[in-house]
Amino acid sequence: MRNRMRSKKRFKVKYILIILFLFAGISVVVDLVRISNYEIIPMRPVEKIDLQQDQVYYDLVNGVDSIDWNRLDGTLEYISNEYDCSDFRLVNLVRILYEYGDQIPKEYKTKIEDVLFGFRYWWDEPGENSMCYWSENHQVLFASAEYLIGKKYPHVVFKNSGLTGKQHMEKARKCALDWLEMRWKYGFTEFYSGVYYKEDIAALINLIDFAGDKELAQKSKIIMDLLFYDVAAQNINTMFVSASGRAYKGNRTGEGGSTLGGLTSYYWGDGKECGAGMLYGMMTTLKYKLPPVLAEIAKDSSNVIIQQSNGLDISELKTEGYYGTDNRSMMMQWGMECFTNPEIVRNTLAHIRNCNMFSNAFIGDFKMLDFSLLKWLRLEPVVTRVINPQPNGVAIQKGNTYTYKTKDYSLYTAQAYHPGTYGDQQHIFGMNINNHFSIFHNHPALEKDRNFQSPNYWVGYGHIPHSVQDKNVNLSIYNIPEKKGLMEMDLLDYTRAYFPTGEFDTAYIDQTFVFGKKGETYCAFIGANVFNFRDNTKNDIIQKGKQTFWITEAGSKTEDGSFGEFVERIKKNTVDFNPVTLELNYRSNNTRYHLKFGADFIVNGKIIDTAYSRYNSPYAQARKKDKTITFNHGGKSLFLDFYKQIREFE
Structure with missing residues (x-):
């Protein structure tokens, strides 16, 4: 009797599984037919239109x-x-x-x-x-x-x-x-x-x-x-x-x-x-x-440090009240260009469906996730978490920015901005050589001759470095994976810098050093491996290797004396890098810097807090969501109260 009952139960389970399997198969087929009929509308005219x-x-x-x-x-x-x-x-x-x-x-x-x-x-x-x-x-x-x-x-x-x-x-x-x-x-x-x-x-x-x-x-x-x-x-x-x-x-x-x-x-x-x-x-x-x-x-033109917090992280959307699919929430989420990220992808798909946007060329590829089974089982976040598509890097998250300005240069960094992740159009670090031109380094997402809007060789990152700054020194560690991501377009085994030697008065490579002088502004790159110019260029410097670092130090005649003295001092500085643990130590001007990839930035034994208030500079001090903000400098001021609509300046 019991064996007969067990057999009936097994038969029922088997029958239910067959029905579910057939239902799933039919659902997928129906969805495939429906999705195949989506047509993408051109975003640009075929022939250029005269716009006057x-x-x-x-x-x-x-x-x-x-x-x-x-x-x-x-x-x-x-x-x-x-x-x-x-x-x-x-x-x-x-x-x-x-x-x-x-x-x-x-x-x-x-x-x-x-x-x-x-x-x-x-x-x-x-x-x-x-x-x-x-x-x-x-x-x-x-x-x-x-x-x-x-x-x-x-x-x-x-x-x-x-x-x-x-x-x-x-x-x-x-x-x-x-x-x-x-x-x-x-x-x-x-x-x-x-x-x-x-x-x-x-x-x-x-x-x-x-x-x-x-x-x-x-x-x-x-x-x-x-x-x-x-x-x-x-x-x-x-x-x-x-x-x-x-x-x-x-x-x-x-x-x-x-x-x-x-x-x-x-x-x-x-x-x-x-x-x-x-x-x-x-x-x-x-x-x-x-x-x-x-x-x-x-x-x-005085020496100033400007710290600022810009935007939100995806992890903050829920507590700040921008996590739903209402218009206001979607303005914040999509304003951050969060589309495929696991926390947001279900909202994205719901919004595309609600607004009839599978025909939009920018987001038409989301049809690949427009399957009823994924929706019913709420599996879209699992899929995007497993695949980790490169478009995850499109999301613009909070930028805690640090800028050091003098009369001769400015050095700037988005501090510890999501190290190792993809970067679509973010610009994490660079130096302005007075107002003549800028220099920067990146891990290109594509080779130089491949045409793609972003990310590419010049725009964005294949993988974002762990980049931090204190005054005139920036430390950046790159940790490039051994294997390309499932949907990653390319995975280059080098990093590079824009360094236009023809624009400098003096500029040259010396093994693991790069030096430049323009007027009274000096700059130096220090790397883990030997630097070389890319073939047939004098503005594109390559450093091979997947676990590498770039140290940038800015200087000037006022701060360092002659360019020769600057170069000599930089070469004598102590540098130590462990490519396994990804720890970088640098000593310059009696200051000790320590950075471990994905961990704390330490200066002279003190952990540096790189999460900033809304404004922290000689000109303004304010927290996020403060009711009022006041800017002061040079005997002049600006007072702002958004909610009371007050704007006063002298």
């Missing part, structure tokens, strides 16, 4: 007699097709409508309005495209444009969304205020970005000039001030290059002067106005004035 909205606005401001309005045809075509960065094109189109709308011929104005009424202003609206809505700068650009276009046409029903202009205003106002509050509480996720701060400025100045909403305009001014403090504190003699959440090649090398589109020169340099471009509203605005203390901070 910036030049048209410039001509209008400067009184050009006759405007050919057909010059805006390319801009309208670009926006109507909702190609990526359409929000960039809306900046000066909005300014044209507000300042010169009465000069636009009626027929052409109708053409502009038809495009604007059919546009998809946010990810939750009907339609599909491949625009990036989510990064920090895009969020405020879309909110700014939607609010101001809605304000311009409050009673019109927009044909794409079915909302009136007034409803668009209300929706965009909430997004804009959420965005502004996040910056007040935590700073910029895309911290010190010479590229994307320009987009933030363009969006904010439009809100300041045209919103007509006291709270929105005043809070935009306050956040603009915080942005310009970042620029002023990190710049050296008008060159704005520093550690950054998002940086491209030119932002790391200091190419083109790196003057934030000319704004650093305009505000505290030679005063020359910017030309036609997204930032030209800063030349025409009557409603925003740069607080004088910020220009004084930018011009400060």
